Amino acid sequence: MPEIKKPNSTNKGQVQSLVKALQLLEILANGNGGLSLKEVSGQSGFPPSTTHRLLSTLQQEKFARFDADNLSWSVGVKTFAIGNAFVRDRDLIQTARPHMKALMETTGETVNLAVQSGDVAVYVAQVESRQMMRAMAAPGMRVPLHCSGVGKAMLAVQSEQERAAILTKTGMRRVTEKTITDVADMRRAFADALRDGYAIDDEEHAVGLRCVASLIYNENREPVAGLSLSGPLARIPDTKFQELGKLVCSTAERITLEYGGNSPVTMN
Amino acid sequence: MPEIKKPNSTNKGQVQSLVKALQLLEILANGNGGLSLKEVSGQSGFPPSTTHRLLSTLQQEKFARFDADNLSWSVGVKTFAIGNAFVRDRDLIQTARPHMKALMETTGETVNLAVQSGDVAVYVAQVESRQMMRAMAAPGMRVPLHCSGVGKAMLAVQSEQERAAILTKTGMRRVTEKTITDVADMRRAFADALRDGYAIDDEEHAVGLRCVASLIYNENREPVAGLSLSGPLARIPDTKFQELGKLVCSTAERITLEYGGNSPVTMN
DNA sequence: GATTTTTTTCCACATAGTGAAAAGCGATTT
């Protein structure tokens, strides 16, 4: 394999005082509603004098806040204001793509990214399997929620009312023999998806096609997109669902983090 | 006036490399969707080598992002993730209080902070005038929107539909002789408020009481609270409205910024 | 009001940041 040369392959930590300061900011972010100098110093391992000097510099620039009444330190306005620029620039698809690629490489199956649009899911990005036989979904393609992996994953985290509103409006049309059309069966599928963290589609949308899907969340723990892996029945036996499910979940989680989101499951 | 001793009265910038790095972050935040090293270096005034070293350190810690395809730098996830901790900890009332105090000192009049709750405004904080004759409003007090300064300021920035929904529901009850009850008059009042940035209440809620109010916004440019200044007719002649209005506006703007918000008027 | 704990300042020392210059790296031109 040829070495792929990427610019800025700088390796080692460079400006140590800066690295230290950034560590302090992170500690402040984890400290709920303010930490004393002692606490910050303790958690960082830096001596109080160094900690104090860095914190007060951060404070001068409003990246940290100091409450003179409680002598407590917390994250400052400017960190927030500047962090918001990230939201303006971030791009889910670009963020997701390398992770989707990696997932395709490890599993060999096609990986899709879809967003919910009203009562359907719309594919917005895809990394195709290298296998001869492979699932295809042109970006832009719309699929019903009740018979797709991503759709079921999205519905699973919604409230009973929201689900009902969508499902009664669209109906749970039978697309294949295995499409779930019974309300009780569907409810069971949602419960499974919530328990496992991933939803499955067992030939419910296309004969011979199986699919495992999980969700990507924004900073408010709201789902922004679904990530799915799909392949032929022959390569995805029942016994592989769990393994693939975990992979899809961890990939979705990684995308969530890089997108600046928070999963509702991982409480931290 | 006695010197008030506040802890952490550290004066001069301390860790210069950190200060520089924070400046770079700010430049990245203002650069829409990515800046080249040259641009960052130019805007900061730091030599390219220094700029590069700081940026790559920020990047290692994910406070900055480097797009290897366009060789462009932008704000990183971690800045966003950590900035969100500010939202968790921030407190509008605590943030506002010192500014309210200052406004009271310069004007001599009572200053109130109110939030909209459904179709009424609720006072949540107050800094009382030192004058013998002064406006009082116990925190927790509820006032109608159509006949209070804060209420009119809040309504002014809402859409015609939202306003109509509220005003038809509550009605524009006559509270004093000067209460505006005519729809056209009210519309004119909203237009004035939008033009000036502040709404006025000319004895519309209580006889002899005048009031000037402006809004405080969150990061999405949505109003979160109203700030008002009220005093007796005798001390607030027509000629003083503009001066006081400007003061209320600038105070509200200052609170908005310290709260991490953005005014819709000041586009930057 | 004395004692302990925590915060803040000080300062001598050498580590760690600085920036000019050189080397890389692509893109464009000749």
Next chain:
DNA sequence: AAATCGCTTTTCACTATGTGGAAAAAAATC
């Protein structure tokens, strides 16, 4: 294909700058 240009990245010698122990100053506790 070689040369040129513009920008990015690395290097390196110098010393400015960050470091952390220790002392001083405030708070908190007794």
